Amino acid sequence: xxxxxLNKKPRPRTAGYTYGYELGDNKVxxxxxxxxxxxxxxxxxxxxxVWILKNAYPLPIETGSVLGSDGVGIVEKTSGDGSIKQGQxxxxxxxxxxxxxxxxxxxxxxxxxxxxxxxTFAEQVVVETRDLVPCPEHLTTAQAAxxxxxxxxxxxxxxxxxxxxxxxxxxxxxxxxxxAVYALQFAVAVGANVYVTSSKQDKIEHxxxxxxxxxxxxxxxxxxxxxxxxxxxxxxxxxxxxxxxSFYAGLPKVMRPGGTMVNYGxxxxxxxxxxxxxxxxxxxxxxxxxxxxxxxxxxTMGSRREFKEMxxxxxxxxxxxxxxxxxxxxxxxxxxxxxxxMRNGHQQGKLVIEM
Numbered sequence: 001x002x003x004x005x006l007n008k009k010p011r012p013r014t015a016g017y018t019y020g021y022e023l024g025d026n027k028v029x030x031x032x033x034x035x036x037x038x039x040x041x042x043x044x045x046x047x048x049x050v051w052i053l054k055n056a057y058p059l060p061i062e063t064g065s066v067l068g069s070d071g072v073g074i075v076e077k078t079s080g081d082g083s084i085k086q087g088q089x090x091x092x093x094x095x096x097x098x099x100x101x102x103x104x105x106x107x108x109x110x111x112x113x114x115x116x117x118x119x120t121f122a123e124q125v126v127v128e129t130r131d132l133v134p135c136p137e138h139l140t141t142a143q144a145a146x147x148x149x150x151x152x153x154x155x156x157x158x159x160x161x162x163x164x165x166x167x168x169x170x171x172x173x174x175x176x177x178x179x180a181v182y183a184l185q186f187a188v189a190v191g192a193n194v195y196v197t198s199s200k201q202d203k204i205e206h207x208x209x210x211x212x213x214x215x216x217x218x219x220x221x222x223x224x225x226x227x228x229x230x231x232x233x234x235x236x237x238x239x240x241x242x243x244x245x246s247f248y249a250g251l252p253k254v255m256r257p258g259g260t261m262v263n264y265g266x267x268x269x270x271x272x273x274x275x276x277x278x279x280x281x282x283x284x285x286x287x288x289x290x291x292x293x294x295x296x297x298x299x300t301m302g303s304r305r306e307f308k309e310m311x312x313x314x315x316x317x318x319x320x321x322x323x324x325x326x327x328x329x330x331x332x333x334x335x336x337x338x339x340x341x342m343r344n345g346h347q348q349g350k351l352v353i354e355m
Contacts, residue, residue, distance in 0.1 A: 001028055003122035004335060006052070006065045006114075013336045018055035019063070023332065026066045026122045034129050036078040038090060042145030043120050043330070044070040044352045045338050046178060047267060052114065053339070062115040069094040069113045071120030072135055072144035080129035091311060092120055093131040094149040098303040102160055111149075111301065121330060123355065133308055136315035146321040146350035147314065149301065150178035153264050154240075155310035156302035158186055162238040162262045166191030169234055171227070171254070173241040175215065176203040178350045179264060181322050183240045184210055189317040195227060195236070197247075206348055210322075224250045235259070243267050249284040252292050260295045322349030330355055 005024035010017045031037045046069055051057045071092040078084055094112045098105035113119035118126075135144050157179070158164045164187055172183045175196035187194045188211035196207040196215040204215035214230035216223040227236075235256035241247075244266035251261060263283060285296055302310070313319075324347035327334035338351045 001026055001123040002330065003066045004068065004119075004330065006061070006063050006067055008063055010053070011332070011336055011339075013340050014053055017053045019053045019061065021053075021067060021332075021335065023330075024066075026118060026125070028122075028124045028126050031077050031079045031126055034080050035126055036080060036084055036090075036129050036132060037076045038071075038073040038092065038125050038127055038132070039076050040071050040073040040120060040122060040125060040355055041089075042072050042141040042352055042354045043068050044146045044178075044350045045342055046070065046149050047265070047342065048111070048113070048149075050339065050343050057114075059114065065113065065115045066119040066122055067113050068119035068121030069111055069149045070145055071112075071125065071148070072139075072141060073125075075132070076124070078129060084129045084132050084134075089135040089144075090132040091135050091144060091148055092125070092127055093133065093304060093307045094120075094152065095301050095303075095307070096128075096131065098301075100303055100305040102303070102306075104300075105303070109300075121335075121353075123330070130304060133311045136311065138315070138318055139320070141354055142323045142326045142352045143321040145352045145354070146178070146323050147311075148307070150350065151182050151310050151314065151321070152302045152307050153179045153299070154182035154186055155313065156306050157240050157262045157264050157299040158183055158238075160302070160306060161297045161299040162240060162260055164190065164192050164238050168192040168237045169195070169231065171195050171197070171236045171239045172212075173197045173218065173239070173247065174243050174267070175207045175212075176200070176345070176348055177242060177267075178347075179242055180240070181210075181349050184212060185319050185322075186313065187240075188212075189313075189319060193234075195230065197223070203348060218247055224253045227254050238262065240264075244283045246284050248289075249286065252288045252294065255292065255294060258293045258295070260297060262297050262299050264299045323352055324349040326352045326354055328354055 003026035242265035
C-alpha cells in the first residue's frame with residue numbers, strides 16, 4: 001500500500017534540509033490478536049514533521065520510516081476483543097508505550113512517524129486496538145484527522161500538567177499553531193480566562209473571536225506591560241508554551257507567585273540546536289523565577305488514558321478542530337505544499353490531507 005517514506009534526498013522546496021521523502025510501500029500485514037487494519041481517510045501535519053526533515057529532532061531518525069502521526073480511518077479488519085468493530089470510524093493514538101501513569105511513560109515511548117513506530121501517512125495501517133478510539137460523530141474527516149497529536153498535547157499540558165480549571169487565567173503563546181489553538185479551545189470550554197501571544201495581529205484577532213480575552217505581540221518590547229493592562233489587576237496562573245527561549249525572562253512580571261509554566265516544545269530556536277544540545281536556545285529561568293516560586297513543567301503528548309479523555313472531552317463539548325487548509329490525495333506535490341505552508345507559518349490551525 002502507498003505510504004510516505006523518509007529518505008535522505010531533500011525535496012527542492014526543502015533544500016538545505018537533511019531528509020526528504022518519497023512514495024513507497026508500508027507492507028501492511030494481516031492483523032494479529034488485538035490488532036486492527038485501518039483504511040486511512042485523512043492525515044494531518046505537525047511541526048515535528050519539519051523537525052525530522054531538518055535533522056533537529058532529539059531522537060534517532062531512521063530512513064525508511066513511514067511518516068505521519070495523525071490519522072482517522074475506517075476499521076477494515078480486526079482481531080480484537082470486540083471493543084473496536086469492523087466498519088467503525090476511529091482515531092489513531094499517536095503514541096505507543098504510555099498507558100495511564102500521569103507522571104510519564106511506563107515503557108519506552110514512541111511517537112508514530114519514526115521507526116520502530118509506523119506512521120499514518122499511508123493508505124492502510126495496522127494498529128493495536130487499544131490505540132484506537134471511536135471518532136466523535138460531529139467531526140468531519142478533516143477535523144478528525146487534525147485532532148490526535150496536537151489535541152493530546154494540549155489536553156495534557158492544560159489539565160494534567162497545568163491544572164487549568166474554570167476561572168484560571170491562562171496565557172497561551174504562539175497562537176495559530178496546532179497545539180496552541182487546541183489549548184485555547186479546551187481552556188475556553190472549561191471557563192478559563194485565556195490570553196494569547198503572537199507576532200501577527202490577525203492571529204490574535206482570530207483567537208479573540210474563538211474566546212480569548214485578549215492578546216499581545218510578543219515581539220513588542222512592551223508586551224508584558226500591555227498584558228498587565230489587559231489583566232486589569234489580575235495575574236496569570238498558568239502559561240502554556242511551545243516556543244521556549246528568552247520570552248520566559250519576562251514572565252514573572254505577569255504571573256502570580258506559585259504560578260505554573262508548562263512547556264511542550266522549543267520552536268523559538270529555528271536551528272533546532274536547543275532540542276539536542278545545551279549550547280543554544282532553551283528556556284530562560286532565573287532567580288526571579290525561583291523567588292516567585294514559579295513552577296516549570298515539561299509536557300510531552302500524553303498517555304492512552306489521556307488520549308481517550310481528550311477525545312471524550314472534544315465529544316462532550318462538541319469542539320470542532322480549526323483546519324487551515326486541506327489537500328486532496330497523498331502525493332508528493334501536496335506534501336511539498338503542506339510542508340512549505342507550515343514552515344512559513346501561514347496556518348491558522350491544522351493542515352490536512354484527505355485520501
